Amino acid sequence: MKKKLIVSVAAAALTLAALTGCGSAKDDSTITVAASATPHAEILEQVKPILEEQGYTLEVTVFSDYVQPNQVVESGEYDANYFQHIPYLESFNEEHGTHLVNAGGIHYEPFGIYPGTKSDLSTLTEGDVISVPNDTTNEARALLLLQDNGILKLKDGVGLEATVRDIVENPYNVEIQELEAAQVPRVKDESAFVVLNGNYAMEAGFSVSKDAVAFEQSDSEAAKTYVNVIAVKEGNESKEGIKALVDALKSDAVKEYINNTYDGGVIPFD
Template sequence: MKKGLLTAIVFLAVALLAACGSEESSGASEGLYDDEKLVIGVTAGPHEEILEKVTELAEEEGINIETEVFTDYVMPNVALDEGELDLNIFQTEPYFNAIREDRNLDLVKSFDTVTFPMGIYSLDVGDVSELPEGATIGLPSDPTNSGRALLLFEQAGLIELDPETGINSTVRDIEKNNGNYEFVELDSAQIARQLEELDAAAINTNFAIEAGFTPTEDAIFIEPKDSPYINHAAVRAENEDDEIIQKLADIYRSEEVKTFIEEEFGGSLVPSW
């Protein structure tokens, strides 16, 4: 009798432990969606507006999104790495790779989103050929966008770069400065606001739109539509394969969102799908 009772108690204890383990496993499998919402970081401007549309469509699928808006390129990755965000959507792969390595961030690329062609803007001239000798030209100070801007200046015929430096070009790699231009490196988010103090500047499209420019109309030179600088979403490595990420990717890359981008931004942004 006692032996039977002891066996029953042991069996019950094992069953309870197994049940607890099952519940824990079930919770872990939910990944990012344990708290019933996704916190997504974006930069102010077009990324924010596109995510608003995505949020509307996601709600129809039972997915709740909370948006955090940033005005710089560094903090969205830091916040994601530290767990304050579940996902961010704002950056190109070259920039992502550079900051991930520089800050040792455990993040991975998720899905492609849109391309923002970088443009050259000026309040004084209507074409790059009109820039005066010795003009002061602004460009982003972060390495990835700086190299991108220099390649844009080369495409515009302003300079010639060391052909071996490519995307990693710096102002030191300018081999020929056709107009004896002075290049000034500035924070990406501030360049549009400082354009009055410059003859021209390379400005990322999201900041140009935020400043009231229409890239396809106001830029005096703009990247071609086959630009390799596609933006993408990023997540922590541990969440790379979470089911909710694929669901979000499908919503973001839907025909509804594509139509919204084309109608809202008139070619200034290019869907990557």
């Protein structure tokens, strides 16, 4: 009798384990994404009906930090995240030993050249001041944008590590004024032009689409580097659900939403 009871309990345990295993298997038709609130989660909301037509359910969870979204993808709790650019992704992998990869670039948030005392780059004259952020990444982006618009030339190969010391040609002999990023918009009345990243431009009341004299294009080095991506754990980038998600985010409907909603502060990445 005791032996029979033990066998029965063991059989029940095996049945429960089997049922539990079945219940924990992830449904391939559900795609779970960890995202920042703006603009990432907002953009993902536009994707839900597109994916529904293909038989997928998109579940989006908003995170307020930049650590947990990567941790939950690494652990397999979530399929993907959408909040970061490639340099941050690579740095996170190196620092935390994670194995996250870029599954597709979706948008970038451009640097722009904005009017100060002048509103047309062709009116630059010797000694004009152009104010730029002084931190390494943002200064390099600002200098590259000025180079793209013919205002100066940088040493070959410096790329996104460029500083004012790397300027090799300055045909207008402009003065590059380096300031803490938050201070740059405050000197627009004392500078011919100011070069700003998106959030400081918006805080200063500038619109990328309406006010920027020039801004980073999708084929620029900075845009390609700082494009915001869908990140997944290595090996999952070819899964059908992930490919469907990326394709939906790059669809004409989503591009139209981005262009109509963010006034040039967010630009689809081709």
